[in-house]
Amino acid sequence: MNNHEIDFKLHGDDMQFVEVELDPAETVVAEAGALMMMEDGIVMETIFGDGSTSSGGSGLMGKLMGAGKRIITGESLxxxxxxxxxxxxxxxxxxxxxxxxxIPMDLSMLNGKIICQKDSFLAAAKGVSIGIEFQRKLGAGFFGGEGFIMQKLEGDGLAFVHAxxxxxxxxxxxxxxxxxxTGCLVAMTGDVDYNIETVPGIKTALFGGEGLFFATLRGxxxxxxxxxxxxxxxxxxFAAAPQNPAGRSKGEGSAAGGLFDLLGGR
Structure with missing residues (x-):
């Protein structure tokens, strides 16, 4: 076991948070801004990259490589x-x-690797490597809805993904x-074959409302x-937000709205 062994509990239904229990000297790594609360005795430290020891070494070059991976995926340094x-x-x-x-994911039960959306990672036990996964096929990269690069979580500890x-x-x-x-795909194990196909039929593609591409996943x-x-x-x-300078939708108000219109507010 290379990763720290952490315990956890999920709270809530649609607006969830995860409570992680740490033994003395145990560490959990999270995205910047994910913290909700912590008890006395826990010390927080900003780290460069993902903090794992398996991302090119623990020296300066390893830290730079870990940080570089996060830049490529659009995350914070x-x-x-x-x-x-x-x-x-x-x-x-x-x-x-x-x-x-x-979604709690025990990487030791998932062959040590998960490929996920670049914005879905929330937190993980220290030692989990958070890298990049280049799509083998250019079509999957350019039209897959998640760009050419997805995140790769590797290790044998717990990781938490949100969707x-x-x-x-x-x-x-x-x-x-x-x-x-394509936008509904959250994560997959490393052995799944992932590709992009076009929606068949010109009418379906243009007027079906489902986009031009979908992801094809093969077991x-x-x-x-x-x-x-x-x-x-x-x-x-965004579609439901007011689109007029007054900041009010056309369906808003009644007497007050009519008075506003009479006074030349629109």
Whole structure:
């Protein structure tokens, strides 16, 4: 076991947070800004890169390589490590950034590797390597909805991934194929073959409302699917937001709105 062994408890339903229990000298690493609360005795430290010892060594060059991976995936240069410097068990909690579910993943039970959306990682036991995964096929990279690069979590410890809406895990048998909206793919084990296909039929592609591409996942392996990608949620919120300078939608108000119109407010 190269990673720290941590215990955890999930709280909540649609706006979850994860409470991690640390024994003395144990450490958990999280994305900057994920902290919700921590007990006395836990010390937080900003670290360069992902803080793992398996990302090119523990020297300056290893730290630079770890930080470089995070730049490529669009993440911050720094992460935050939370270490229990007390004599007893202490707890630290991390909150999800938007409505959805937190998925605990024991990498030792998943062949030591998970490929996930670049924005889905929340926290992990110290020692988990947070790297990059280049898609082997250019089509998957340019049209996959997550860009040419996805995150790769490697190790034998616990990692926590967050996604929107309801999360569904699908175990694919050898040769079994699943087609998924590109934005709904959260994570997959390293043995799943991932590619992009175009939506068949010009009318379906242009007027079907489902986009021009979908992800094709071929087993064996496990995949995690989200029912509400953040991009879909954001687009609906933006579409419903007021689009006029007064900051009010046309359906707002009644008497007050009519008086505003009579006074030349629009």
């Amino acid at each position: 720094f992460m935050t490590a939370f270490t229990n410097n007390g004599t007893g068990k202490r707890h630290v909690s991390f909150a999800a950034p938007y409505p959805g579910k937190i 929107g809406g309801t999360i569904y895990r699908k175990n694919l048998q050898k040769g079994e194929v699943l087609r998924v909206d 064996p392996g496990s995949v995690w699917i989200q029912s509400m990608p953040f991009s879909r949620l954001a687009s609906r919120v």
